[in-house]
Amino acid sequence: MSSGVTIGQAAAFVGITVKTVRHYHRIGLAPEPERDASGYRRYGSAELLHLVQARTLAAAGVPLAEIGPLLDADPDAFAATLAEVEGQLTDRIAELTARRDTLHRLADGDRALLPDRACALLDRMPALGFGPDYVAAQREALILARAMVPEGFEGFLDRLEQGLDEPEFVALTLRALEAEGWAPDDPRLEELAAALADHHLRSDPEALRAWSRASAQYQLINTHREDEAPIAARLTALTEARLRAAGVRTPRG
Incomplete structure (x- = not known):
């Protein structure tokens, strides 16, 4: 009996789409498992862990191009990258807040x-x-x-x-x-x-x-x-x- 789960099951467990899993494989964010004797790729706990890590970092706003190196980084480099991403998100929040305020002013006529x-x-x-x-x-x-x-x-x-x-x-x-x-x-x-x-x-x-x-x-x-x-x-x-x-x-x- 083959161990592991199919790509569809892996995607469902991790909370992403099959298309996203394949994209992660294509850009090197998660290793693609070998095919078993029946010709299917089976995802074990190690592969699922990589997918979870990649999904979590992407959801936090880390650019995909930076996720691969970050997964292999030492704790100091990992913390520094997360701090940089946090700063970028803070700037983005300020920008979006300003846009929202402008929309509110637009609704109030002249004040925009x-x-x-x-x-x-x-x-x-x-x-x-x-x-x-x-x-x-x-x-x-x-x-x-x-x-x-x-x-x-x-x-x-x-x-x-x-x-x-x-x-x-x-x-x-x-x-x-x-x-x-x-x-x-x-x-x-x-x-x-x-x-x-x-x-x-x-x-x-x-x-x-x-x-x-x-x-x-x-x-x-x-x-x-x-x-x-x-x-x-x-x-x-x-x-x-x-x-x-x-x-x-x-x-x-």
């Missing part, structure tokens, strides 16, 4: 692409009278600003936060939104541009300095959705022209 502070400012806007289209445009502009001018982003948020706290700024911005329904030659545009420029000069005449060093990025951000709001683009141009006339350097001139 913007910090909490920026999201809080966006959340304030509807109560101040800003409609959903304006808030959406501001969200997109903030995302672009954060990506393209990261060194100036916190300062930009500082100015936005200050503006939302100022009734005059809010009123001027709402007036600018109302102006999108005006004709391009409406004289009120010049008046509104003057008021906006005066507000900039009084509140922070150096506010555009960081943007001046990143004029290409500024133009991309500031002209975002410009084709949807040509009056807004004209108003911006008029305001910047007045600022330049007052000696304030703007990103576009």
Whole structure:
């Protein structure tokens, strides 16, 4: 009577598939038993032990290419390799945790692409009278600003936060939104541009300095959705022209 078990039984006992057993044999992780008199390979306790060891190390995250040498390593080398694998798994866990957090933020809308502070400012806007289209445009502009001018982003948020706290700024911005329904030659545009420029000069005449060093990025951000709001683009141009006339350097001139 032949001793040992078949490859199917060995795989079932160890908790892997026959395909995995054959793969272990092929790459040298476990010795392949000799065939018995009937022509079948029979797995004894020694072969099963090798399969269990290989399966356990693979399940722990040890790369297959390292398992063979590890099975024959001395205790110190074995411990060092396991410590290295543990470090790799720790890094992987941190990476997966960060990905999971990003997914959670994605489910919460803006928070995947913007910090909490920026999201809080966006959340304030509807109560101040800003409609959903304006808030959406501001969200997109903030995302672009954060990506393209990261060194100036916190300062930009500082100015936005200050503006939302100022009734005059809010009123001027709402007036600018109302102006999108005006004709391009409406004289009120010049008046509104003057008021906006005066507000900039009084509140922070150096506010555009960081943007001046990143004029290409500024133009991309500031002209975002410009084709949807040509009056807004004209108003911006008029305001910047007045600022330049007052000696304030703007990103576009």
